[in-house]
Amino acid sequence: MDFDSCEVVEKDPTGRYSRYDEILGKGGLKTIYKGFDEVNGVEVAWNRVKIEDVVQSPQQIERMYSEVHLHKSLKHGNIIKFYNYWVDEKKMTMNMVTETSASGTLRQYFKKHRSVNVKVIKKWARQILQGLHYLHSQEPPVVHRNLKCDNVFINGNNGGVKIGDFGLAIVLQQPSAAGEVLGSPEFMAPELYEEEYNELVDIYSFGMCMLEMVTCDYPYSECKNPGEIYEKVISGVRPVALDNVDDPQVKEFIEKCLVPASLRLPASELLKDPFLSAESPKELVSSSLQSPNLIPKQVSLPQSESHSMDSDKKKISVGRCTRSMDGAPIFSTQEFQRFTENKEFTLRGKKKGDNTISLTLRIAEYPCGQARNIDFDFYLDSDTAVSVSEEMVEQLDLSIKDAALIVELIDSMILKFIPSWNSEVSSIRKANEPKLELDAIDSHYLQCFQEVLRRREEAIEDATKRWLAKKISAM
Incomplete structure (x- = not known):
């Protein structure tokens, strides 16, 4: 890439995101440019759509905004992150900043690397x-449809894949004419x-x-036009x-996804299918981390360590210990773990003194493999979980x-070191201290300020909608 392609050609209203002139791709009605997040120092995808191409009525304006809000609310390790959006009134464009992918689309990737074995596809x-x-677990369920x-x-670099272009891909379409159907x-x-x-319908598409x-090829590639594909699909004719x-x-698993809707299994059941079961000890550990319940951690413990686990298998405690003069164990380090659908939380703690516990929280996202470590001190006389x-x-x-x-993990950790400690009692007792009173005041005004900002954003959005409606009416 030459120097000119790195030149910033546009910035968002906040000044946080920059857009380069380099096009990452085009899809449907939008153009995707390379962008940069100056706050976090990471590259992003800057999606730009001409409003006149996607909105022809006030109802479509509402739908466009509702889908934008929906996409922004979704947070999962296998969903492309949505960062920000705004309308450029001068250029009449809707701009959206999303997470970018290091290696492009999955299709581009396997077309480039054709020697991929079944284990990778699994x-x-x-x-x-x-x-x-x-997506399907949301209330109401979110259906990708494309x-x-x-x-x-x-x-x-790590083999992590994420679903993108959902929601907006539905909204940012021209109104379908008679006989037309949105999608591929x-x-x-x-x-x-x-x-x-x-x-x-997403399970069928997944199949x-x-x-x-x-096959590294589109299904129904033997067909000459969309009409021919349509006839085969509604007749139940499978792709050659x-x-x-x-x-x-592989064939049997694909066919399970292509059966009639009344027989089709949801994603939660397909994830349990023997075909997708892990094939190696390492895969078994990685796969088990997807469970929302806690899975016991495999650790190698020296003789001076203990390994205990609650009967409900929702927490585990691993710690090194010494013994006091009367023989009672004194734990110097502790570790607790919890798993959600796509994250592993590990909290390690060590007591530094009478009033301080040194904590390290590790948050690992699966299956992408990204992890963050946060080191902090917990002060018993002022902090709460x-x-x-x-x-x-x-x-x-x-x-x-x-x-x-995280609150549950911290409380469990503190109670392990100090069984008599009560987070609620501690908070009430400290409520009369000047520092905590000031913190409470700051917190209250921060909440008020955030509420004002929220209302301001809503007012701006409403004004933009009215302005767009007038523009559309004048077209």
Whole structure:
């Protein structure tokens, strides 16, 4: 890449995100440029769409914004992250900043690297299904409706894949004319054409993605036009490529995804399929980490260490210990772990004095393999598990569910060192101290300020919607 391609040509209204002139790709009605997040120092994808191409009525404006908000709310290790959006009124464009992928789309990747064995395809399949399971578990369920390998992105450095171009791919479409159906016909379930469907249409598309991974070609490539594909799909005729799949287990798994909707299994059940089971001890450990329940950690313990686990298998404690003069064990280091659907939380602690516990929190995301370590001191005379977790949520972009889990871990850790410690009693007792009173005041005004910002954003958005509606009416 030459020097000119690194020149910044545009910035977002906040000045945080920069856009380069380098095009990463084009899809449907949007152009994707390389961008840069100056706060975190990472590359991003800057998606730009011309509003006049996607919105022709006030109702579509509302739908566009609702889908943007939906995408921004989704947080999962196998879903492309959505960072920010805004409308450029001068250029009449909608701009969206999302996570970028190091190696492009999954289709680009396996077309480039054709010698991929079945074990790798299983790994990709598990990750896609984990993303779909997350989407389908939302209330109400989020249906992608355009899943294909062109909309799945991969990091070639660690093999992690993420689903992208959902939600917005539905909104950012021109209104369908009579007889037209939105999406890619090769990957569309028969019931989509009847417009009565549920989230299981994504499972059908996933099956076609599997076929695409195995054959490195689009399903129904033997057809000459979309109309011919449509006739075969609604008639239940399978792609010719399916007959060319030599591995009977692979073929059987794909066929499970292509059965009629009433017989089709959800993502949660397909993840349990023997075909996707791990094949090595390392894979077994990695696969077990996807369970929302706690899995015992495999550790090698010296003689001076103990390994205990609660009967409900929701917590484990691993720690080194010494013995006091009366023979009672005194733990010097402790470790607790919890697992969510796509994260592993490990909290290690060591007492530094009468009032301080040194803690290290490790958050690992699966299956992408990314991990963060946060070192901090917990002061028994001033900190609470809730206050510490709130700071982490703000700084690390964690969910409320993650925060609750961190609170539980910290409380468990403190109680292990100090069985008589009570976080609620401690908080009440400290409430009369000047420092905590000031902190409470700061927290209150921060909440008020955040509420003002939220209302300001809503007011700006409402004003933009009214302005767009007038513009559209004048077209």
